[in-house]
Amino acid sequence: MSAIAGIFNASGRPIEPGHVARMLEPMRRRGPDGASTWHSTTAAMGHCLLRSIPVESDATQPLASAAGDVVLVLDGQVHNRTQLTSALRSAGARLRDTSDAELVLHAYEAWGQACCDRIIGEFAFFIWDGRQQLMFGARDAAGARHFYYHRTPQRLAFASEIRGLLALPDVERRVNSSRMLDFLVDDFDRDDEIGTLYEGIDRLPAGHAMQVDRSGMKTWRYWDPKDLTAAHFTSLEECTREFMAVVDVAVASRLRHTGAVGAMLSGGMDSSTIVGLISGRHRSELCEPLRTYSLALEDRTVCGDWQAVSQILRHDPWLRATAVGSQQGEAFAHKLDAALTDADEPFGVLSAMPYQLLFERAAADGCKLIFDGMAGDTLFYSPEKTLAMAVRQTRLDLAPALVRAFHRHEMFGWGAKQAGRSIAARLTPAPLRAAWRAREREQRLRSGMLGLLRPGVADALVGAREKAKRQPGPSDIEQHAALFTSGLLSFAQERNGAMAGQFGLETLSPLADRRVIEFAVRMPLAAKLALPWYKHVMRNGTAGLLPDEVRWRRSLEGHPGWNFYEHMQRGLRAQWPSGSPPAGFFEPVGAWVDLAAVARLWPATNNGLLSHSDDRVLSLAIAAKWLRLNGFSGP
Structure with a gap:
């Protein structure tokens, strides 16, 4: 896992000397084995190397084409090297070596922006095409590698880490309120594939590509399993x-x-x-x-x-x-x-x-x-999803097998309850079903983290997420593919x-x-x-x-991860002599959260460890600490 960074000034204004090197510096931990930069008048790129694969598979980056007019920075690995090498040679490519970066560079030269559909691997890359005066970037299908970008009408800057962008003097440190709410309400933490917690700093979604030139920026999905x-x-x-x-x-x-x-x-x-x-x-x-x-x-x-x-x-x-x-x-x-x-x-x-x-x-x-x-x-459907599919398609023939499966995986009680709810919902007349859903929605807005948000915030958040939710098509392939593009x-x-x-x-x-x-x-x-x-x-x-x-392990439960958080909360309380957080501790989240409600919540959780069903205090504590440590006081 290396680090990449770059700048393109669409206005034609020369790039300030040293800006890309400044972006690389806070990301050196990702690439401790060397750093290099390349620049022209209006474009510059840099790379920090983590040497995790044999040296013959690594090329010094940024990597330029033989003519010098196409330049690449790559974070990641190519995993269909044999097939890609063969296809490139058949297309007339003259490979200088077999490094991953060389393969990606020649793939772009051979197939242009369609190259990302030919590359199988874990990657994020950017290419400067001096012939067309544009930047082209892509991210692998599953999103194993990533980058962030900051764009103004005159400039694009990208980096593997947000801290690389914050190293630029004109990138402001402002909280994205929408994304902060996603953090607090973990039902939505992965819904926004583009925004970050920093206003004005975005990410490219997995399976997407982007182009930036003097006319503007466009992004598109190049991989869709549906x-x-x-x-x-x-x-x-x-x-x-x-x-x-x-x-x-x-x-x-x-x-x-x-x-x-x-x-x-x-x-x-x-x-x-x-x-x-x-x-x-x-x-x-x-x-x-x-x-x-x-x-x-x-x-x-x-x-x-x-x-x-x-x-x-x-x-x-x-x-x-x-x-x-x-x-x-x-x-x-x-x-x-x-x-x-x-x-x-x-x-x-x-x-x-x-x-x-x-x-x-x-x-x-x-x-x-x-x-x-x-x-x-x-890759497979869980017992819960299997049940939902059976109810949705009225597959009564699957009922005996479902009963056995839920019993086998020690989920019989839960499965019976969910099946009863699903069947009741299918049999209930539409007007009553709508009233039932409205009642459940109101209960949801008053419970959990949503119940701690300031008046009106929860309703607006849930409404926005419901409106943005994409519904996959009816076929099994469309339903399954949606799990990988959501x-x-x-x-x-x-x-x-x-x-x-x-x-x-x-x-x-x-x-x-x-x-x-x-x-x-x-x-x-x-x-x-x-x-x-x-x-x-x-x-x-x-x-x-x-x-x-x-x-043939039966139980699907028992992951020890939650117990780590119980111990972490114990460690946090040990740092507070009174057993309660210092005065004003939660103030950084006051723009989104009803602090009076939080004050009422704390005594109720102060006498015992964090429960599986209520992690609100820990979420709020981490959010407040992160905002304070990173110099934020609010949106």
């Missing part, structure tokens, strides 16, 4: 074999490395499958044993995830395992200020703090690459990638590979449904790679 056609197999067994083959290709294409390689291992099917494939089929390609990183409850005997991880470790002693216990959440409270100061946005600190502890350990072990199971939950996956990718980048780590997500996603979207419905088991294709496909106790 346009795929259904795949056909002679049996589910054939589908399973081909699915695992595609996943194996995605894993293998990410194994270029220098030094130690790490992998997240939760004991669930996604991360366990990645670890099983690396160990079972690609062990000889690693310089040393794979290092795994897991979260666990303080009492490991009651931690379902750790029990599954332990089964894997007994099955495969080649692995080098590290576990971080939930009690470390309390220690993290003492590093919270530093974490929030380091964070461009506080989303990751709130929703993924335990993973930051794992990234820190992996970096200390010398890892520069770490695999994860990101996107696995979107911001759900790219939000998590960006959050984890930003945290890993703080430690000079590059995250790799084989299950978010475009080839894997497209295969999953095209699979027959029977392969996706949680019948007879959730992720049964993956469970059957890992025979011989994983212990049966892991493959």
Whole structure:
């Protein structure tokens, strides 16, 4: 994971000397192995290198074409190198080397702006085309890499981190109120794929490209899986074999490395499958044993995830395992200020703090690459989504299998309740159904974080999000594709990638590979449904790679992450002698939140640890701290 930055002055005004170097400086942690810049009169770009793959795969960047009139900066990796190299040579390209940057540069020269549809990988790149006097940028399909940009009528500036843009003297530090509300109300935290917490600083959504020239800026989606056609197999067994083959290709294409390689291992099917494939089929390609990183409850005997991880470790002693216990959440409270100061946005600190502890350990072990199971939950339909589909399509024939599946996954009580609600909603006359929904909406506005917002703010927020919500088409492919184009996956990718980048780590997500996603979207419905088991294709496909106790694990609950936050809140309270936050602590969020309501809430939570159902105090505390530490006093 490197850092990129650049400026284009559409007005024709010369770029100030040193501006791009100034943008790179605060991002050096993402690329500690060297920094370079390139500039012309109206365009300039820079690159900070993280050398995580063999030197022959890396090119010095910014990289210029042979003629010098096309220049590239790339953050990321190309994962269809063999196919892309062959296609380029067939198109007449004269490759100077086989680096990823060289391939992307020649892809642009060969196919122009259609090149991004030819590249499979985890990438964000910008190209200056001096022939046409324009900047062209793109982001990979799943959003594994990202960049931010600040645009005025006269100039475009982009950078891998927001702090790179803030290094420019004319980029103001102003809060985007809409995005702050998204942070506070986590139902909406991934709905806005463009805005950031900084007014005037935006991101390019995943699977999109952009062009900026003197006439203005335009963006477009170049990848949309809803346009795929259904795949056909002679049996589910054939589908399973081909699915695992595609996943194996995605894993293998990410194994270029220098030094130690790490992998997240939760004991669930996604991360366990990645670890099983690396160990079972690609062990000889690693310089040393794979290092795994897991979260666990303080009492490991009651931690379902750790029990599954332990089964894997007994099955495969080649692995080098590290576990971080939930009690470390309390220690993290003492590093919270530093974490929030380091964070461009506080989303990751709130929703993924335990993973930051794992990234820190992996970096200390010398890892520069770490695999994860990101996107696995979107490749298949959960029991909840399977039930919703069955009710929507009135599939009464699936009822017996649904009952067995919910019982098998220890969700029978929840499933029966949801089924009853869904069936009742279908049978209720339209006028009564509308009244019911209106009543539920009013109750929602008065509860949770929405109930703490200032008068009128909650209603306006929910109304705006409801209006902006996109409804996918009726077909299974359209419904499934929407999971990958809604911001759900790219939000998590960006959050984890930003945290890993703080430690000079590059995250790799084989299950978010475009080839894997497209295969999953095209699979027959029977392969996706949680019948007879959730992720049964993956469970059957890992025979011989994983212990049966892991493959046929019943419970879908037991993730230890929440317990880390309980400990973090304990650590925060220990810093306050009275057990309550100092006077004025929540004032930075007063523009959005009813502080009197917060004052009434605090005593109710002060006598016990944070509950699973009420994380409002922690969200408010993190928001207030982040605003204060980053020099904000309000919108």
